[in-house]
Amino acid sequence: MVVTPGTFFEREVRQQRGFTVADKMQVLDIISKKRDGGELSEAEIEFLISKYVAGEIPDYQMAAFLMATFIRGMTRLETVALTKAMAHSGEILDLSAVPGCKVDKHSTGGVGDKVTLVVAPLVAAAGVPLAKMSGRGLGHSGGTIDKLEAIPGFQSVLSKGEFIANVERIGLALTGQRENLAPADKKIYALRDVTATVASIPLIASSIMSKKIAAGANAIVLDVKCGSGAFIPDLDGARALAKAMVDIGTDVGRHTVAVISNMDQPLGKAVGNALEVKEALMTLENKGPADVTRLSLILGGLMLFLAGKVEDPHLGEQVLKNILATGGARQKFREFVATQGGTVRVLDNPALLPSAPFKLPVLAPATGYIAKLRADIIGRTSMALGAGRRKKDDSIDRAVGIVLEGKIGDYVQEGQLLAVVHAGNENTGREAVGQVLRAYSIVPRPVAPPPLIYEVI
Numbered sequence: 001m002v003v004t005p006g007t008f009f010e011r012e013v014r015q016q017r018g019f020t021v022a023d024k025m026q027v028l029d030i031i032s033k034k035r036d037g038g039e040l041s042e043a044e045i046e047f048l049i050s051k052y053v054a055g056e057i058p059d060y061q062m063a064a065f066l067m068a069t070f071i072r073g074m075t076r077l078e079t080v081a082l083t084k085a086m087a088h089s090g091e092i093l094d095l096s097a098v099p100g101c102k103v104d105k106h107s108t109g110g111v112g113d114k115v116t117l118v119v120a121p122l123v124a125a126a127g128v129p130l131a132k133m134s135g136r137g138l139g140h141s142g143g144t145i146d147k148l149e150a151i152p153g154f155q156s157v158l159s160k161g162e163f164i165a166n167v168e169r170i171g172l173a174l175t176g177q178r179e180n181l182a183p184a185d186k187k188i189y190a191l192r193d194v195t196a197t198v199a200s201i202p203l204i205a206s207s208i209m210s211k212k213i214a215a216g217a218n219a220i221v222l223d224v225k226c227g228s229g230a231f232i233p234d235l236d237g238a239r240a241l242a243k244a245m246v247d248i249g250t251d252v253g254r255h256t257v258a259v260i261s262n263m264d265q266p267l268g269k270a271v272g273n274a275l276e277v278k279e280a281l282m283t284l285e286n287k288g289p290a291d292v293t294r295l296s297l298i299l300g301g302l303m304l305f306l307a308g309k310v311e312d313p314h315l316g317e318q319v320l321k322n323i324l325a326t327g328g329a330r331q332k333f334r335e336f337v338a339t340q341g342g343t344v345r346v347l348d349n350p351a352l353l354p355s356a357p358f359k360l361p362v363l364a365p366a367t368g369y370i371a372k373l374r375a376d377i378i379g380r381t382s383m384a385l386g387a388g389r390r391k392k393d394d395s396i397d398r399a400v401g402i403v404l405e406g407k408i409g410d411y412v413q414e415g416q417l418l419a420v421v422h423a424g425n426e427n428t429g430r431e432a433v434g435q436v437l438r439a440y441s442i443v444p445r446p447v448a449p450p451p452l453i454y455e456v457i
């Protein structure tokens with residue numbers, strides 16, 4: 001179809017000040033080029049993103065572009081160009097005042113994933129500055145900021161000055177997402193959410209990496225979750241996403257490594273904000289669940305390696321193991337909480353953290369081996385109890401959640417405790433018990449626990 005600028009375009013252009021007929025034609029050319037499988041230039045992508053953020057390109061045209069991208073995919077060059085355009089649509093944090101290589105860590109989102117609470121103080125205690133922006137939970141996966149806000153007084157939103165000053169002073173700062181960080185991603189993500197274009201590798205990779213690049217760290221360790229509770233359930237998809245993000249990081253000059261980790265069952269035992277803080281405190285005391293400790297050491301070892309602190313990631317793990325054993329990570333967490341206004345008393349006495357009034361046991365319906373513990377069902381059940389949000393502005397209950405006593409591979413006898421539901425009221429608690437039972441399957445034959453890590457890219 002040949003489109004010529006006629007009166008329709010002229011009328012539209014009069015309504016869009018600063019947007020010429022040539023601009024309008026260029027948008028159509030870009031959309032049709034992507035629709036037909038062509039490769040867009042950096043200039044074309046930059047034009048599209050900057051004009052969209054400026055409000056000069058309407059949502060319906062961006063939606064068409066996103067769907068064309070969803071179907072056709074993007075080359076490495078295009079994905080990098082899209083990431084850069086989104087990162088530069090807002091402020092890029094300058095962390096150069098902080099000496100040394102600054103590292104960041106990102107998880108693509110899981111259930112019971114409290115690793116940031118452990119790995120951040122661990123790595124900072126090893127002398128590698130960590131400057132991290134974290135999100136709130138949305139849907140069935142939790143967010144680090146929601147967990148930290150279970151600590152009374154904790155300030156989760158820092159100004160740019162406070163953020164940089166804290167990294168300089170104690171080597172660690174965590175803040176909620178700043179408004180002006182990759183605003184293009186914010187606008188495009190909202191549109192993807194309502195146009196069935198979320199689950200696209202180049203769109204996810206550029207969305208995540210644009211925010212990481214804008215947040216200013218020199219090195220990035222990515223934890224790409226794979227399994228029933230993850231955004232991308234299959235290993236091939238997780239691999240493709242991990243590779244796309246590592247390629248972007250490499251092409252923009254950030255040391256980037258991705259770990260693909262299992263999310264078929266929740267990580268650790270605790271799911272829910274205050275419950276996860278308690279478990280993170282146990283892990284910082286070297287008494288946490290084996291999977292949380294191991295994943296924290298692996299990710300942390302890679303962070304030390306990328307920061308040039310050790311010659312290989314395994315040495316990094318050894319360094320961190322010692323810090324964990326000697327209480328250094330717990331001490332750094334304490335310093336971090338105090339610096340961000342939190343009540344450190346609760347760290348010594350976790351019973352002071354928010355606690356749910358109803359605790360309902362979930363008992364094994366049969367004798368046998370746990371073959372499944374569906375992370376997606378546990379995540380959704382925790383959300384239904386009030387620990388997570390369905391919509392961005394929902395309020396949450398930091399006390400509620402689920403503690404899983406049985407994990408995949410465990411042998412249980414009928415009537416044995418599988419889990420405990422922590423609920424705000426008895427009715428939602430009872431419903432949650434039914435859902436938790438649905439998440440488990442018990443079989444007569446032994447089952448091997450799934451691997452924690454699939455691969456490192």
Ligand code: URA
Nearest residue numbers: 198203204205207208
């Ligand atoms: N997280 C993001 O930040 N962006 C996506 O597209 C998906 C998950």
